[in-house]
Amino acid sequence: xxxxxxxxxxxxxxxxxxxxxxxxxxxxxxxxxxxxxxxxxxxxxxxxxxxxxxxxxxxxxxxxxxxxxxxxxxxxxxxxxxxxxxxxxxxxxxxxxxxxxxxxxxxxxxxxxxxxxxxxxxxxxxxxxxxxxxxxxxxxxxxxxxxxxxxxxxxxxxxxxxxxxxxxxxxxxxxxxxxxxxxxxxxxxxxxxxxxxxxxxxxxxxxxxxxxxxxxxxxxxxxxxxxxxxxxxxxxxxxxxxxxxxxxxxxxxxxxxxxxxxxxxxxxxxxxxxxxxxxxxxxxxxxxxxxxx
Numbered sequence: 636x637x638x639x640x641x642x643x644x645x646x647x648x649x650x651x652x653x654x655x656x657x658x659x660x661x662x663x664x665x666x667x668x669x670x671x672x673x674x675x676x677x678x679x680x681x682x683x684x685x686x687x688x689x690x691x692x693x694x695x696x697x698x699x700x701x702x703x704x705x706x707x708x709x710x711x712x713x714x715x716x717x718x719x720x721x722x723x724x725x726x727x728x729x730x731x732x733x734x735x736x737x738x739x740x741x742x743x744x745x746x747x748x749x750x751x752x753x754x755x756x757x758x759x760x761x762x763x764x765x766x767x768x769x770x771x772x773x774x775x776x777x778x779x780x781x782x783x784x785x786x787x788x789x790x791x792x793x794x795x796x797x798x799x800x801x802x803x804x805x806x807x808x809x810x811x812x813x814x815x816x817x818x819x820x821x822x823x824x825x826x827x828x829x830x831x832x833x834x835x836x837x838x839x840x841x842x843x844x845x846x847x848x849x850x851x852x853x854x855x856x857x858x859x860x861x862x863x864x865x866x867x868x869x870x871x872x873x874x875x876x877x878x879x880x881x882x883x884x885x886x887x888x889x890x891x892x893x894x895x896x897x898x899x900x901x902x903x904x905x906x907x908x909x910x911x912x913x914x915x916x917x918x919x920x921x922x923x924x925x926x927x928x
Contacts, residue, residue, distance in 0.1 A: 638917045642821035644686050648708070651701075653727040659708035660701040660728070661685075664693030670736035670761040672927070673729070674700040677743020677769075678842035679805045681707025683825050684742070684912050691920025696738070696927060701728050703744070705838035707829050716841040718855045722748055738762040740923060742912065743883075744769060744842055747855070750862040757869060764923055766876035767883045767909050771859045772848040779882055785809075789843035799840040800833040813882060813909035822913075866896055873899040874926045876919060878907025900926060 650657040661674075661682050672692055674685045682700035689698045702709040704724035705716055714720050725748050729737075738761050741749035746768030753760045772778055778786065785804075789795040798804045806826055811818045818826070830836045847856040866873070873896055877889030884892075886903060893901035902922045904915040912919060 640687055640816075640913065640916060642819055642825065644683050644825060646682075646686070646689075651728055651731050653704075653724050653731060656704060656710040656712050656724070658701055658704060658710070658724065658728050660699060661689065662697070662699050663689065664696055664698045666696055669696055670738050671697040671699055671732075671734050672738045672740060672923070673732075673734070673749075674698065674740045675725075675742070675745025675749045676700070676703065676706075677745045677747075679706070679810055679830070679839045680743075680826065680910070681829065683707065684910070685740075687916035688740075688912060688920040688923070691917065691924045692927065695924060699732060699734075701725070702829075703748075703838070711835055711838075716838040718747070718845045718852075718858070722751070725752065735759065736761045738764070738927065740764040741768060742766050743909070744845075747845075747859065750866070751858045753871075754862045754865040754869075757865075757871065760871050762872045762874070762927070764874040764876070764926070766911050766919070767878070767881060769847070769859060769883070770863060771856050772846070774849050778848060782882070786843055786846070786848075789840070795840055795843065799843075800836045803827075803830065803836060805836070805839045805843075806830060810910065814913045815906050815908055816914055818913065868897070870897050872926075873897075874902065874923065875899055876902045876904055876911060876922070878904045878911045878914070881907065881911075882909040 646661045649660050649662050676684045681702045685700050692698050703721055705711045737759055739749045739753055746765055775783055845855050847859045850856055875889055875893050877884055877886045879886050893899045904911055904918055907914045
C-alpha cells in the first residue's frame with residue numbers, strides 16, 4: 636500500500652542562539668549512544684522538506700534538521716548570504732549541538748555546505764547520505780538546458796533580484812516545477828510562509844549566484860572541488876540517491892559516482908526531478924533507516 640505524503644509539520648519548535656541570531660531546528664528521536672542524523676536542506680526550502688522522512692529514522696536515531704540562516708523559521712539578519720555567511724552560522728549551530736558523531740543527510744545547498752563541513756570534520760562523520768547535490772559545473776553547456784536561461788538571468792544584476800525577490804519566482808515556479816507530482820496548496824503555503832516580502836527573499840536570490848558554474852564564484856568552486864576530491868577517497872560510508880531524470884544528478888551519473896566512491900550504496904528512486912523528498916519521502920526514509928541498521 637502506498638503511503639500518503641502529508642503536508643503537516645508536526646514537530647516541536649526549537650531555537651538555538653547562533654552568533655546573536657535565532658536558528659530554528661527540529662530535534663526528535665533518541666538513542667544518544669548512536670550518531671545523530673543531521674538533515675540539511677537547500678534553496679528555497681527548510682526543515683519542512685524532511686517532514687515525511689524524519690519519522691522513518693527517528694525511531695532509531697536522534698534527528699536534527701535546522702533551517703539555514705535567513706531561511707525557514709530562522710532569523711533573517713541583514714547580511715550578504717554568501718556561501719561563507721551560511722557556513723559561519725551552520726558551523727556555529729553544529730558546535731552548539733555538541734555532537735560527537737553525525738550522519739549527514741544532504742540535498743542541494745545543504746550538500747554544498749554539509750559536504751564541505753564533513754571534509755573538514757571527517758573524524759566526526761559516521762556517514763553521508765546525499766541526493767541532488769551541488770558539484771562544480773565546468774561550463775554553462777553542462778548546466779541543464781531548460782534551466783540555463785533562468786539561472787543565467789538570476790545571476791544578472793538587477794534582473795535576478797526582480798525575478799526572485801520581487802516576483803518570488805524561486806518559490807512560485809522553480810520549486811513546484813522541480814517536483815514530479817507538483818505540490819498541493821497546503822504544501823505551497825508552508826513553503827511561502829517564510830518569505831512574505833522582497834527583503835525576506837534575499838537568501839533565495841543569493842543562492843543561485845553562489846552556484847559553482849564556469850569557475851565562478853571562485854571561493855565556492857574551490858570548496859566544491861575539494862569535497863568532490865575528498866569523496867573519491869574517504870572510506871566514510873555513503874548512501875547516494877538518484878531520480879530519473881533528476882536535475883543535478885542523472886541516473887547514469889549517480890551509477891558512475893557509486894562505482895567510484897569507496898563504501899557507497901546507490902538507491903534509484905524512479906521518476907523524479909530535484910526535490911525528490913516530495914516525490915519519494917517514504918522510500919528515502921526507509922532506505923536511510925535500513926542503511927543505518
